[in-house]
Amino acid sequence: MAALLITSALALACSAAAQLQGRGFPDCDNGPLKDNTVCDTTADPLTRATALINAFTLQEKLNNTGSTSPGVPRLGLPAYTWWQEALHGVASSPGVNFSDSGPFRYATSFPQPILMGAAFDDDLIRDVATVISTEARAFNNDKRAGLDFWTPNINPFKDSRWGRGQETPGEDPYHLSSYVAALIEGLQGSPDDKYKRVVATCKHFVAYDMESWNGNFRYQFDAQVSSQDLVEYYMPPFQQCARDSNVGAFMCSYNALNGVPTCADPWLLQTVLREKWNWTSEQQWVTSDCDAVQNVFLPHDYASTREEAAALSLKAGTDINCGTYYQDHLPAAYDQGLINTTDLDISLIRQYSSLVRLGYFDGLAVPYRNLTWNDVSTPHAQQLAYKAAAEGITLLKNDGVLPLTISNGTSIALIGDWANATDQMLGNYDGIPPFFHSPLYAAQQTGATVNFATGPGGQGDPTTDHWLPVWAAANKSDVIIYAGGIDNSVESEGMDRVSLTWTGAQLDMIGQLAMYGKPVIVLQMGGGQIDSSPLVNNPNVSALIWGGYPGQDGGVALFDIIRGITAPAGRLPTTQYPAKYISQVPMTDMTLRPNSTTGSPGRTYIWYNENAVFPYGLGLHYTNFTAAIKPSFPSTYDSSSSNSGSASYDISTLTSNCTATYKDLCPFTSFSVSITNTGEIMSDYVTLGFLAGIHGPAPHPNKRLVSYQRLHNITAGSSQTAWLNLTLGSLARVDEMGNKVLYPGDYALLVDTQPLAMGNFTLTGTELMLDEWPQAPASRSRSGSRPTDYFVGGYGSEQIMG
């Protein structure tokens, strides 16, 4: 043991020394590698990376298995940090180094994904991601960032309590898949580009959506998920990432899935990810979530030794360990014969072929190398940060007070702990923005007299000592705007919410403000939805706007919506449940369907069988819209089409001409939807297409999103056409084995949450499997002995209060 510890310590000492050399690119012109094939730009990435790794000694291989990679000084291979963050802009993280002053002291900070999701605008997301990858490359050129970014978080946000739900675009798996396709294109560039812009990392694979709930921790939680729920709900965004968008990296999660920690699960990382989804074309890599490999040992207690935890993870397909656990324990695992050099080579080749694809070895031939500080936070980027916020902000209630005319003579009471927000507006995984335009800043720009007072925060702490200025502000103002709700003090990484209610203090203050006989506009901020029914039901609360985490220009975006400079068109990307919801479903319950035995009313708008406070997809406008739906049938398909939108299709005919590798991607049809603005104010409109009807295995979902398109600037009285493109996969349901199947039955396409139009059609013939799901091995549990010498009780497979 002592000898092994010393080996390990030496390896790490080397690592630390290498780090001091700083970052940079390998020198393929004059460096020691210049004659290595890795420097041959005519060779393919896999060949180049293989040549590089072949030059490593065993010790050098063992050294380069963690997120802080020392490189190989002997070979002139620089140190590299595999850990950059960029959730909604280049973000503070181990691999990102903002300057204290001068160039690179900030980067554009977009809204949190939950608000960008509410925009339902994939073009916007692609633009945002392109700005982020541009700024990331500029930081990289200044040796202030690496080239891989551990974003997006694409786990579906099924439970409002989840502290990290704010990092995701919402609760619907189709929405997330469509969003992430646009995002990856913006981050990585086109798959055909010779050089990736940056590498994106889809996380957290898979079924990770709980931080800490009633004694259940993300580091030890074993998510019990049926094949049906897995394929139908938890997997689609990851399938999009791997199979369809060719993302450069994945991150396995802290939790276990059906007994196996995801980072040590060869079925998940090899059978599903690499084989089923063909995620092998570029030797992409998987990183562990930070110290998730340690968690395979403790607290998962899945491996009986630390060396076994490291070896199982490496062999399962976790190529990089965030942390030092691989560097600490793979040397002993090697000595014990638990891994061999081939295991190390596979992962190292994946790492370095990824860097080859990023142009790491290709010097100034890489087009992105000319990006500089001048390309960071450009006017275009700043405008896009504003636009992303304005498009997502969602109007939930309006008694006619909005849009509000604000003139120089208007006096506004701006109240609440979000009124003068700075960091609050960014949420988590934030960088340093060029500015914070708070609601207070925005109000002051309008020329109105602004009477500002802070309010109680989201935690419900005693605060009435500070309420006096609130009444003074309200007394002397024409209109009252309250900006509150929740923030990262109650929802964040490591912390799930334990309540869906507004705090009593906030409700009391708003209730008193509503008694002044003045217009009262409430801004409900934060990522997870709060039960706002007390505000809905109070006739003296004039308007309610959900603002999420709106980013650097969030205050201006909010005030432009309030004033009607921008018309609101955002849609709720998650269901707003009544407060009692959290007493109906434990966070540990991974099932989606209602369950009369457990009392679960179901999860997400797809299955929830009670009344939401505000349903998924809701968002009011300052104008009115009508919709007319028209089928547009490709001539290759038989159908008995009619103008009424009713049609019938034979399953075998539908599939007979489908030659794609993945049959779910074959087109079904594109419905054109004509949207007419019948009101008086120009506005965007989000065309949401849901599918309902009786087909496939019972129970049948309420409906499910199958397509969406945001239309822009529809002027009063005019129409625009949205195309809702459905594939065979849009029609398919998932059976209990996880297979995707086309079923005969009745289908209805609904336009909008409270439908403006509907089209019915029928599928006939016999059911047909579009995609077969690879079953996990029957026995997933391990028989390895517990490390009882120092660990007894406490953790383990027992679910606590769940």
Next chain:
Amino acid sequence: MAALLITSALALACSAAAQLQGRGFPDCDNGPLKDNTVCDTTADPLTRATALINAFTLQEKLNNTGSTSPGVPRLGLPAYTWWQEALHGVASSPGVNFSDSGPFRYATSFPQPILMGAAFDDDLIRDVATVISTEARAFNNDKRAGLDFWTPNINPFKDSRWGRGQETPGEDPYHLSSYVAALIEGLQGSPDDKYKRVVATCKHFVAYDMESWNGNFRYQFDAQVSSQDLVEYYMPPFQQCARDSNVGAFMCSYNALNGVPTCADPWLLQTVLREKWNWTSEQQWVTSDCDAVQNVFLPHDYASTREEAAALSLKAGTDINCGTYYQDHLPAAYDQGLINTTDLDISLIRQYSSLVRLGYFDGLAVPYRNLTWNDVSTPHAQQLAYKAAAEGITLLKNDGVLPLTISNGTSIALIGDWANATDQMLGNYDGIPPFFHSPLYAAQQTGATVNFATGPGGQGDPTTDHWLPVWAAANKSDVIIYAGGIDNSVESEGMDRVSLTWTGAQLDMIGQLAMYGKPVIVLQMGGGQIDSSPLVNNPNVSALIWGGYPGQDGGVALFDIIRGITAPAGRLPTTQYPAKYISQVPMTDMTLRPNSTTGSPGRTYIWYNENAVFPYGLGLHYTNFTAAIKPSFPSTYDSSSSNSGSASYDISTLTSNCTATYKDLCPFTSFSVSITNTGEIMSDYVTLGFLAGIHGPAPHPNKRLVSYQRLHNITAGSSQTAWLNLTLGSLARVDEMGNKVLYPGDYALLVDTQPLAMGNFTLTGTELMLDEWPQAPASRSRSGSRPTDYFVGGYGSEQIMG
């Protein structure tokens, strides 16, 4: 409504203006009050206070109902802040103002009560509290503090998860009562003194011991408590405060008790507190916890309007509202006829008679007025802070490595996030200490070579990136000391714990340290107990010490224990449950007894029917003790005494000569216990006396603490005698109605947790009620309509997941 709001706002504006005048004493020599009876030092406090309040206008009365009291400038009555904190030393709080430099820039910071409770030394507590009140008076003389202090927190600490359990002395109601008697004497002085030193405030009345558990919040929780549990467990420390120690103030709590928010409960505040316990001799006052009056309205939803919430609370007997809710809403309550001037007068007279008793109006005649900065943080106080820590620190495991010889040649690896602790050592409700003597500081003072490395914190965040220096430190050291556990990042006000386990990261690090073949000593820090069974069961972990929050000199106290300069004699003041405990009992379950229906194994050592990791009262020594118990029977009682410690008593005889107002206080007998140090090291010894046996209503408790005495400096081979003084109350049990009853049956007195001696006796005759409990009104719920205009759903009486 508008008119009322303006009235209220004006009143508060006056309040704010008055605050600016700063603090001071009324001028009874030349001020406007000089001819008012309040300045007549020959009159009694009640007469004096009444005369003062009679001089107030209605508006002035309404102004002075909150914790920030503007006084009456017209009368020369200064502003006064009713809110000083001093949980373990004069503490930062609204009424306490530390200087930035020079005098009064710090005060002595003692250990958290949970560690001082572990000393089981009431003389120590009295000394500590005397230092605190001395320093408080010095601060007051410099106009840096008021004279009332909102301490102690004396709710029994029955659930290890409770974030504020650290503020209490432990889980046993007898222990808490004995402790708090000593504490109040130190804070307030003798009841016979003309002037109180300061006013203490027993909180939180009653059944408050949860912050936030799974959607249940302290502000809205309705504790369902039987009369039996209430009298037996939740009430005793408060009865001690009010009935027996004449504390100057009480604080009602956030929670409701059986449907009624405590601050609005006339049964609790009038029938029990003031009538049953005769807490009226000095017109003592009750303050609300901060904004608990607001919580009566929201979220308790107990009053239908804000005015009603304020009026109900004032009339129930809540004299001061922490916050501004009284000042905001009592004016309208008065206008609506919900309160009258008599209601205001009662509370105001209570406030100001309390200040009279503190000498507030008596100028330099008050002896404490000569205390200055020279009386703060004296050598005596500093030594006492050290002693309090050293006496409480508890040895849980020792394979013989302790006491540890440390010489100049010794090298120590000092590892963990507590190793270089500063604020961590204070816990919450802290002030500014004169210094922070961390474990690292203390280790360095020994002359040893100290290799320091920080470790993972109590939250389980990913950390292996920082582990490298740990292995380096361990490699080059002779002995490894790990200082970790938990701290205020996981247990604090507003935050209960959700796990009783050590984090996986800490267990992993300790487990690896234990493989170096060197002595490993673990310091388990923090207030709530953690399941340390992995450390107990690891033979390579040499020793385990619980250190709580040890205060300003905590590191030195810990190292003196480690080195044997002080011998450990602390005892666990709470049970150390196995980690699974939290899945057996919801925090909302207020019952104490095991329950086969709910699966609860019972709460506290009194009822818990499974195996604790470490039982209540456990604490190892560096020596061995034996005990010999001898009955010492007062001659007035018949008994068939015998030397073997067996005796029989007739209940009617026992009580016939008992003429005290409170029969439970009548003496039963004093047992003398001779404690002999049979080992080789001088040591303190805590003599714990438990009572067990079959008597009274089933189920019967395992045992219950009835007396304790700490013996000091018992030299090797010598003996000292402890006296365990039992009253009739010690023998009594509580029936289902809450009455205290003497029952015939078998009794056993056990000395120590793992008994060193036992004495048996019998009570004969018929059961006899010692104390009758006043029953709460049959219907406690109110029929007031919900304020549905702005509040619907979410809160209310529904328990969430509990």
